[in-house]
Amino acid sequence: MEALKEELKSKIIEQLNLEDVSVDEIADDDPLFGDGLGLDSIDALELIVMLDKDYGIKLADPKEGKKIFESVGTMADYITQHKTK
């Protein structure tokens, strides 16, 4: 689980081009949207594509996204339970 969280942090930084953020600066329970990393709706789309491409998870209900993408920790939990690759 810890390795997955680190992997997710690196992927978020790389795919969303967060130049001024390092893996160490993202806590597992930091909010990804709003006050935390300050991600927005376009980033949410990028994360949905990442789940599909890298972990084989297709989000059927967009409303699920709000809970899944709350933090790196919630993302890692969801991926662990639902990944198909």
Added chain:
Amino acid sequence: MKPVYINSVASISAQRTFDNSVFLDEITEYTDNVIRVIDPNYKEFIPPAAARRMAKGIKMGVAASKIALNEANLENVDAIITGTGLGCIADSEKFVSKIIDDNEEYLTPTSFIQSTHNTVAGQIALSIKCKGYNFTYVHSSVSFESALLDAKLQLEYDEAQNILVGGVDELADHHIKIHKLVDHIKADVVNSKELLESNTEGAVFGEGASFFVLSNKKSDHTYAQVLDVATYNSFSKQELQSALESFLQENSLEISDIDIVAMGNNGDIGYDGYYDALSHGVLKNTAQTYYKHLCGEFNTASSFGAWMAAKMIRTQHIPEAIKLNGMEPSKIGTVLLYNQYRGENHSFVLLRGC
């Protein structure tokens, strides 16, 4: 009709031109067939949250527009008009490559959203909250001139008072690869000082963004007046000379009224003959300058030429590096710009000191 003035200039190029306090004092020489811009610190102009989604061309355009607005002491304008030959080609390449690499699945939104030709003008408008006229001209090597002409007409008819006009194009990997394959980029590297003596086909490609605040009111920091802009699709070298004479005649000018001509020679043996037709013909007794050895060839390189012409008029100085025939006028009043690319999309721009 109201006169049209250039009230500020800004350029991001392969030279340190983003600093308006100097004018080609120090030249960066290149020995290459592709030259890239010297980047300013983009963080000074663009918030990190916005910059992270921007490819180079967008950053160059937004930063250059901010420099031009600052110099004109303006926070907003009535219109934003840009010219670009290829638009945001790097983002276009990125999302098209992803479609291929991922078997038409997993298309992410960012590069697709940012890939339009109007992205630069759109991002400038968003950053300064400009809700006015926003337009981008895409017409090969007369893209910038088309934008300039639109702005000129709007200002002359007082439909706007201040317009931000610019030309921007960026280099991207696939774009370079394709143009090398078709010999539009020189096969061998060339030293920038020897560009016009290369005697080879193709050009040294470059990139850049040059922006201007145009106004129908003169200010303390006005650089020059834009007298006229004309574009032509194609003509022969013989027709070029008569086209220039007609253009000048329409402005009640003669060849002898031109103090300096700034020409877009790019060292392509196949097409520099157009410039030679003028520089060895009707303009042989006129002070000649050139600039593509400094910025490279790209569809809106002529906006760098316009920047250079405006700076010459303002400073009354011709930097050594741009002198083509060594002649110097006693004063720099009227400057003619002539540009074409591969024998097509010719343009004349006429600036005058005021």
